[in-house]
Amino acid sequence: MIDYKRDLNPEQLEAVLANEGPILVIAGAGSGKTRTLTYRVAYLIESGVRPESILLATFTNKAAREMIARVEALTGFNVSRLWAGTFHHIANLILRREGRVLGLPSNYVIIDEEDADQTINTLISELRIDSSRFEEFPKGSVIRGMISFSINSGHPLEEVISKRYPFFLHFADALVELSVRYHARKREANVLDFDDLLRFCLELLEGYPQILQLYSGRFRHVLVDEYQDTSVIQARIIDLLGSRHRNLMVVGDDSQSIYSFRGANFAHILDFSDRYPDVRIFTLETNYRSTPEILHLANCSISNNEKQFYKKLKAVRGAGMKPVLVSVKNISQQAEFVAQRIIELVREGVRLRDIAVLYRAHYHSMELQMEMTARGLPFEIRSGIRFFEQAHIKDVSSFLRIIANPRDETAWKRALMMHDRIGRVTAGNLWKYISALPDPLASLRSGDIFKKVPKPAEPGMRKFRDILLSLDDPCLQGYPSKMIDSVLEHGYREYLRSRYEDFQSREDDLNQLAGYCAKFSSLQDFLSELALLSSVTEEDVDGRGKDDDRVILSTIHQAKGLEWRVVFVICCSDGMLPLLRSLKEPGGEEEERRLFYVAVTRAKDQLYFCRPVVDYGRSTGNIFLSPSRFIEELTPSYGSREKCPYEKWSVFENLRQGQL
Numbered sequence: 001m002i003d004y005k006r007d008l009n010p011e012q013l014e015a016v017l018a019n020e021g022p023i024l025v026i027a028g029a030g031s032g033k034t035r036t037l038t039y040r041v042a043y044l045i046e047s048g049v050r051p052e053s054i055l056l057a058t059f060t061n062k063a064a065r066e067m068i069a070r071v072e073a074l075t076g077f078n079v080s081r082l083w084a085g086t087f088h089h090i091a092n093l094i095l096r097r098e099g100r101v102l103g104l105p106s107n108y109v110i111i112d113e114e115d116a117d118q119t120i121n122t123l124i125s126e127l128r129i130d131s132s133r134f135e136e137f138p139k140g141s142v143i144r145g146m147i148s149f150s151i152n153s154g155h156p157l158e159e160v161i162s163k164r165y166p167f168f169l170h171f172a173d174a175l176v177e178l179s180v181r182y183h184a185r186k187r188e189a190n191v192l193d194f195d196d197l198l199r200f201c202l203e204l205l206e207g208y209p210q211i212l213q214l215y216s217g218r219f220r221h222v223l224v225d226e227y228q229d230t231s232v233i234q235a236r237i238i239d240l241l242g243s244r245h246r247n248l249m250v251v252g253d254d255s256q257s258i259y260s261f262r263g264a265n266f267a268h269i270l271d272f273s274d275r276y277p278d279v280r281i282f283t284l285e286t287n288y289r290s291t292p293e294i295l296h297l298a299n300c301s302i303s304n305n306e307k308q309f310y311k312k313l314k315a316v317r318g319a320g321m322k323p324v325l326v327s328v329k330n331i332s333q334q335a336e337f338v339a340q341r342i343i344e345l346v347r348e349g350v351r352l353r354d355i356a357v358l359y360r361a362h363y364h365s366m367e368l369q370m371e372m373t374a375r376g377l378p379f380e381i382r383s384g385i386r387f388f389e390q391a392h393i394k395d396v397s398s399f400l401r402i403i404a405n406p407r408d409e410t411a412w413k414r415a416l417m418m419h420d421r422i423g424r425v426t427a428g429n430l431w432k433y434i435s436a437l438p439d440p441l442a443s444l445r446s447g448d449i450f451k452k453v454p455k456p457a458e459p460g461m462r463k464f465r466d467i468l469l470s471l472d473d474p475c476l477q478g479y480p481s482k483m484i485d486s487v488l489e490h491g492y493r494e495y496l497r498s499r500y501e502d503f504q505s506r507e508d509d510l511n512q513l514a515g516y517c518a519k520f521s522s523l524q525d526f527l528s529e530l531a532l533l534s535s536v537t538e539e540d541v542d543g544r545g546k547d548d549d550r551v552i553l554s555t556i557h558q559a560k561g562l563e564w565r566v567v568f569v570i571c572c573s574d575g576m577l578p579l580l581r582s583l584k585e586p587g588g589e590e591e592e593r594r595l596f597y598v599a600v601t602r603a604k605d606q607l608y609f610c611r612p613v614v615d616y617g618r619s620t621g622n623i624f625l626s627p628s629r630f631i632e633e634l635t636p637s638y639g640s641r642e643k644c645p646y647e648k649w650s651v652f653e654n655l656r657q658g659q660l
Contacts, residue, residue: 002042002074012036015249015282016043022242022276023249024269026309029298029601030289030563033251037225038067040249041082042074044221051082053220055241059229061085083219087234088194091201095192098204098211109191116193117141123181127174138168138175138498144193145501147179151195152231152263167497198233205240216244227252227272231263239275248276254309255302258557258595260587270307287313287601289563291320294607297645298600300634305590313601323600323607323646325631330614331571335371337651338568338610342377342551345566345606352378354565356552358599360579362505363387363512364571365553372551382554388530392496392506393513396487397530400480403471404523406440415468418495419460426457444468463491480526484514504581515615556599567603569596570610573625596630609646 004013012032015025016039027033037056045051058064064084071079083090096106111119117140129137138146146165150157157179161172168175186192192200205212222242224230227250230238242248250272257266273279287295292315299312328334342355359365366387372379387393395418401411409431416427433452434440443449444465453461470490476482488510496503520526552564571577578592585591600607609631614622626632636643 002039002046004039004043008035008039009286011282011284011286012039015284016040018249018280018282020245020247022246022272022279024272024276024279024281025249025251025284026269026281026311027251027253027284028287028311028313029253029256029598030287031284031313032286032288033225033253033284034063034067036284037223037249037251038070039074040223041067041079042071045071045075045077045079049220051077051079053218054082055090055219055222056082056084056225057087057090057223057234057238058084058225059086061089063225064089087230087237088197091197091237094201094204094215095197098208099200101208101211102200102203103187104192104200105190107190110197111186111191111193113141113144113194115191116144119185119189120144120178120182123178123185126181127178129174136494136498137171138165142498142501143175143178143182146175147182148195149263150179151199152233153265154232165497198237202233202237202240205237212240212243216241220245221247221249224248224250225252228254228257228266228269229259229264230268232265235265235268246276254307255305255311255594256560256598258560258591258598260585260591270309281309283309283311285311285314286316288316289604290601291315291317291605293320293322293645294600294603297323297607297634298597300645301593301600301630302597304633305593307587307590321606323603323609324649325572325609325611325627325646326649326651327611327613328651330612331367332371333651334570334610334612335367338368338570338608339371339375339377341568341608343375350566352549352551355568356554356559356562356564356566356602357568357570358554358556358559358602359570360556360577360595361508361571362555363509364576366509366512366516368553368570378550379553380548380550382552382558387509390506390509392500392510395495396484396492396510396513397527399467399471399487400483400523401527402441402468403483404527407435409435412440416464419457419464421454421457422460422464426454441468441472445472466490467492478522480520480523481514481518483523484510484517556595559602560598563602563604565604566606566608567599568608568610569599572609572611572628572631573613573615574628575625576612577628577630593630596628
């Protein structure tokens with residue numbers, strides 16, 4: 001028998017040994033929620049509950065496998081008949097058995113996102129879209145994102161387009177028709193995408209009482225991990241599966257709900273007691289990860305959110321170093337400070353792998369990537385790929401390279417093939433024609449090049465010509481930042497919107513790049529620097545790293561659930577963290593504060609906030625930045641240094657307003 005009193009703290013023990021009925025466990029950061037769920041499953045089995053009558057829903061199959069392996073180790077029982085896995089996995093198990101009532105044969109095939117995108121792109125080609133506007137029409141991946149958000153949020157597709165993609169409103173009717181055709185095409189091909197698994201499972205449970213009775217009767221206990229991240233459709237499925245016995249245990253932390261952009265709705269955890277008035281609520285507040293000083297700051301910060309379950313994280317560990325607010329002159333000095341401090345930490349015995357740099361948006365790491373590359377500091381990017389290797393950075397730079405060197409074959413072909421109906425063969429033929437001319441740009445200026453362009457590719461070629469000729473302006477020469485702006489204004493912004501779900505982040509990247517290149521006096525100098533940064537290989541940067549000993553660079557979203565000894569949170573200035581555009585969303589400020597809380601609670605020993613004081617506005621010059629409101633609200637009004645939850649460092653002196 002398991003010694004629960006020995007293995008669990010009093011908070012965990014109370015939740016694990018709770019009687020039957022609806023249970024809500026509010027698990028603070030680092031409080032052992034996985035341990036609590038695992039021991040609850042083990043306790044149920046030891047109490048005589050058959051494994052096949054337990055359902056455990058998690059957000060990754062890896063988490064489910066690890067929990068089940070731990071349960072087997074604890075109990076000594078074979079629990080392979082216990083249903084455990086992601087919502088999609090569980091829905092698939094049900095549909096394989098019962099989907100025939102919906103006309104789904106049991107041998108349906110599940111397609112991944114790439115196959116879904118290809119199916120939608122095929123359907124786009126079948127629609128009658130004005131050829132002059134064809135390039136503006138969103139591509140498969142973007143449309144898939146629209147449909148997915150509609151399904152997971154429970155909002156009609158028309159509403160999703162209106163609120164999240166207003167620039168596609170003129171295509172709304174075509175997009176709705178395309179969605180209908182997409183669902184029909186999948187049925188014809190006997191395939192389902194990931195969202196189909198959830199929506200058909202819900203349709204089964206809501207529309208067929210005998211099936212609901214079967215599965216709600218089978219699962220005597222339903223347990224859910226990360227409940228704060230459930231979507232409308234996921235929460236509804238769980239309510240239905242637990243409706244017979246009402247032994248529903250949901251575990252999560254409302255303070256770490258940060259995925260509304262995916263359709264997650266943290267109101268599910270806040271309103272759980274409204275749906276289950278007899279619920280018992282257990283709170284896990286004992287934190288095993290961080291020092292008291294870090295937890296004190298985290299508690300102070302999240303207390304400013306109105307919509308939450310009140311909790312106060314308590315440290316098991318002894319006293320440590322206060323978090324530090326580091327004021328730096330600008331983004332470049334921020335990168336220098338972080339890199340230098342990392343070197344000092346390594347000298348003090350901290351491994352690189354125990355250090356993370358977190359940021360709100362991927363582009364916030366651009367200067368830091370450059371600084372660490374220059375210093376040969378090994379790093380791993382969890383938020384994407386290296387800044388200068390991203391497709392949109394290479395796309396825009398290809399136009400600039402053509403202006404700098406009209407005989408750059410690689411740049412011509414990349415820029416041409418970005419446009420619809422211009423593939424590898426057409427781009428190759430156009431290059432042969434262009435390269436033979438004394439002045440490769442002359443045929444664009446005159447329009448002669450259209451004699452060589454296949455008719456279906458003419459609209460795309462016009463877009464290409466518009467962008468390139470906008471750069472062929474003497475007034476822009478010597479101003480690479482203005483040239484990047486021009487590429488965006490003359491069609492590339494629409495290109496981003498039509499092809500990428502994360503188009504806003506990519507546009508932010510390009511704006512950041514434009515700000516960075518403002519310090520270069522010539523286009524050639526900027527492109528030379530860009531080429532040097534882009535040519536750095538993993539081996540060049542990571543050569544010093546041993547056994548994957550690298551600093552982690554990550555967005556806060558990607559860092560959730562992870563921990564490091566030392567954490568740097570950079571760009572802690574208002575408009576960066578919180579991100580300005582997110583503040584315009586309903587509930588945006590509170591979700592941004594939850595992001596800040598997640599960042600803080602990743603740190604075990606040391607926590608640094610870096611706050612640039614000055615930014616460079618290309619139209620306004622140097623502008624002063626306010627500290628993040630999440631930092632400002634931590635400072636006591638009476639200004640007592642002892643009471644302030646952080647120390648202040650300044651890495652520059654004698655900075656006065658208006659003087660740098």
